[in-house]
Amino acid sequence: MPGLSRSGAGTPSNAPVTFTADEVEYDRDRALVTARGRVEAFQGERILRADEFTYDRNSGVATARGNVQLLEADGQVVFAESAVLSNRMRDGVIDGLRALLAQNGRMAATGARRTNGEIIDLARVSYSSCNTCERDPLEPPLWQLRARVATWDQPARQIRYRDARLEFAGVPLLYSPYFQHPDGSAPRQSGFLSPTFGVTRYLGAFAEIPYYWAINDSEDVKIAPIISSRQAPNLGAEYRRRFNTGQIAVNASVGYQVREESGSGTGFAGHIFARGRFSIDETYRTGFDLNRATSETYLRTWRYEPRRVLTSSAFVEGFWGQEGYARIDGRAYQGLRSTDDVSSIPFVLPNIYADYTARDGIGGTWTIDTSDFAVFRGTGTDTRRGATRLRYALPYTETTTGSLFTLRAQGDLAIYSFDKLDEAPNLVTTGSASGNSTQQNIRVGLDWRLPLVRDAGIYGSQLIEPRVQFVTGPVTGLQARVPNEDSIDYEFTDATLFELNRFGGRDRQEGGSRVDAALRAAWFFPNGGQIEALAGRSYRLNTDGGPFYAGSGLENRESDWVGRLRLSPVPWLTVLGRARADGETGERRLVDTSATVSYGTGSFTAGYLYSTAVPYITPVREREEVALTVSQRFGANYRASVGGRYDLGIHRAVLATASAAYEDECFVLEGRFVRRFAEDPATRNLYPGNTLFLIRLTLKTVGDFGFRAI
Known part of the structure; x- marks a missing residue:
């Protein structure tokens, strides 16, 4: 008996059907086959179950009665009270249909008509992905879609409704004459995604209506136009593709900037963020990153991941196990703020790095590397x-006392050729107009x-x-x-106290003789908790101060004191701290600490940061900030959090956030508020889009619906 399959499901429609039952009767006069008792009919990966199954060989009509179940190959299950099937069981009428779809989708209808084994027309249908109430299965689910009629297009894997309404707890809230969503059986499908609506001071009322195009199994595109009442339309797009040897992803947009928050600025604007990674073979890989934008204001206004600096690069790199690595790349940078000196922003080509590691016969490790580059600027230093x-x-390891010795050596050689293009002040300086060194x-x-x-018995162990x-x-x-290209940004902390050269790069070299000393103490508790602290400093034997800037902590013969603290004696408390204090006066120069207290289903995190002014961060000033975050869960479904950062130096908030959400197996309702106080250094005005208020409603398997205000 052929014909249980649906088109495109992977089983031919004329595949043979076999079935089992407790008893089978065959009426030769009427050519009627009747199977009763735990009937199971198989066709490929599809199974039809029923209490009774009859098949009229003259008319080709099959009838299934009592606890009818149709199990599809993709895991979807259709239940019915009875089903009358014809045309090799491709057409039929189903009474009392209920369906368990992919991703926990549940559908019910008073009646259904199946056509050509592909289309099921439903009458008085309801759909939801919510579980039924355990106490009262007849109670309405949290949400459900109900419609007068609907069509389940199985080849397209879509459900289309007419006269649809959305009900919450049985109460109708929204109505639509037409609505469509995937049935959940396909991982990705073309179609419109859920829109986002909102209102902002800069855009006015706006709507984002994204469309997703699944081009094929390896590539897709999302097109997201934004239409607003105060700005020209903005068009955003995201393209992704996977290859056998790699992948690329491109996120781009274009628009017309009518005006900026400051009242100036008109013209076309846009951005592109692209990334690609490709494996040449098992050893070599290549890739690129392309990041460009017209301004930081544009990115913040349209919520396209605002960044301070954009980096573009292309590279080839090779890996040789744990022994060797090599990379060659070119880099270009873009500063997005109006105060950036564009002519002094560098372009690097080539940038080369390679290293090789080997072990000798006495347990030592040798590493040789090279780090080479060419930097070009419009003004400054090449x-x-x-x-x-x-x-x-x-x-x-000295076994008698337990002392651990490590002999380390490092040799550096660097050859420079440089040209000082003008006298513009910058951190990359040379003493003459050009030369070699x-x-x-x-x-x-x-x-x-x-x-x-020391073994402390039931109290754990202690370490000094x-x-x-x-x-x-x-x-x-x-x-x-010597030009300073890679050693401008460094910080003296406990993490760099014992480095042979405290600079992270090669352009500045620490010299002379010194002694580094530290004392570490720890208490390890049986419950896995611990208390650990370290304090140390460095003593230089020669009087030459070296290439350290004032306030770095290393400009004097006796360095600043550095230390760290980790306090987590119980699972609900964790304190992490790092500090640096003036070696003579004990005055603080760096304090970076945070504490987290967990209590039941919530947590409380507080942080404090203080650092002295450093010449490589603009504006040059002390930083002193406090931060606080409180998060709490309420039961299994509710969560909320609130947090913020405050700058004590300028007496102004830096960031404020708050969120609340409800989530279960079928529904998410989330509200989020974010207020940033970043400002344009040129105008001292806050950037557009620094405030975000977002409400997101998710009907799982149906879509997301959002409202955004900024």
Whole structure:
């Protein structure tokens, strides 16, 4: 008996049907086959179950009665009180249909008509993805779509409603003469996505109506036009594609900027954020990042991920297990603020890095690398550099006392060619108009640690670990003649206390002899908690202050004190802190701490940050901020949070956030408020779009509906 399949489901419509039953009768006079008792008919991956099944061989009409179930290959299940099927069971009338669809979708109808095994027309239909109430299964679900008639287009995997209404807890709230959504069985389908509506001071009333186009199995496009009452339409698009060897993703937009918040600025505007990654073979990979935009104001206004600086690059890199790595790339930067000096923003081509690691026969590790680049600017300094570094580390454990020794050595060689294009002030400076220079440095260090562990019995274990390192090498001086491209941004903390060269780059080299010392203490509790603290400083033996700026913590022979603290004695309390204090006066120079207290279903997090002014961050001023976040869950479905940051130095809030949400298996309702106080340095006005108020309603398997105000 052929014909249980639907078109495109993977089982031929004329595939043979086999069935089992408790008893089977065949009436030769009427050519009628009757099966009773736990009837199961199989066709490919599809199963039809019923209490009774009859098949008239003359008319080709099959009738299933009693607890009828049709199990589709994709996991969807159709239930019915009875079904009369014809045309090789491709057409039929179904009484009392109920369907369990993919992603927990549930549909019911008083009656249905199936045509050509593909289209099911439904009468007085309801749909929801909510579970029924365990106490009262007849109680209306949290939400449901109800309609006078509907069509379940199985090949298109869509459900289309006529005269549809959305009910919450049985109460009608919304009406639509036509509504359509996927049946949940397809992972991705073309069609309109849920729109977003809102109102802002800058855009006025607006609507975003996205359309999703599933081009094929490996690529798709989302087109999202935004229409507003005060601005010209904006068109955003996102394109994604996967290849056998990689993938690309492009997010772009274009619009016409009628005016900015400051009252000036008119013209076409847009952005493009693109990313690609491709595997050449098992060793090599290539890729690119393209990020450009007309302004930060444009990105903030239209909510396109606002960024301060955009970086574009293209690269090729290779991996050789844990031994070797190499990369060559080119980079271009774009500053988006009106105060940026565009002519001094660098363009880097090429930028080369490679390293190789090897082990010797006595347990030591050798690493050699090269870091080379060419930097070009319109104004400032053009720099070409070739640099190499050789490092060696040899650990040794003295078994009598338990001391841990590590011998480390590092040699640097860098060759420069540079041109100073003008006298414009910037951090990348050279002492002459142009020239060549060679810089070399050798650092050798012997690191000693003595971990002293004490068993505290039922209270866990305790650790005291003194650590001393002696580092020596030639005195390097101020190095003012060499351009500083990669060593401008550095910070002296406990994390860099024992580095041979405290600069992260190569253009500035620490020299001379010094002693680094720290004391670490910890208490480890049986419950997994711990208390850990460290304090230390560095002592330079020579009088040369080196290339450290005032206030860095390393400009004097005796460095600042650095320390860290981790306090988590119980699961509900965690305190993390890092600090730096003036080596002579003890005055604070850096404090970065946070504390989290968890209580039941909630948590409380507070933070404090203080740092002295540094020359590489504009504006040059002290930073002192406090932050607070409180989050709480209420039962299994509700959650809420509130938080913010406040700048104590300028007596102004930096950020304020609040959110609340309800979520269960079929429904999400979320409200979110975000207020940023970032401002344009040129006008001192807040950026457009710094305030966001979002309400998102999600009917799972149907779509998201949002309202946004900024």
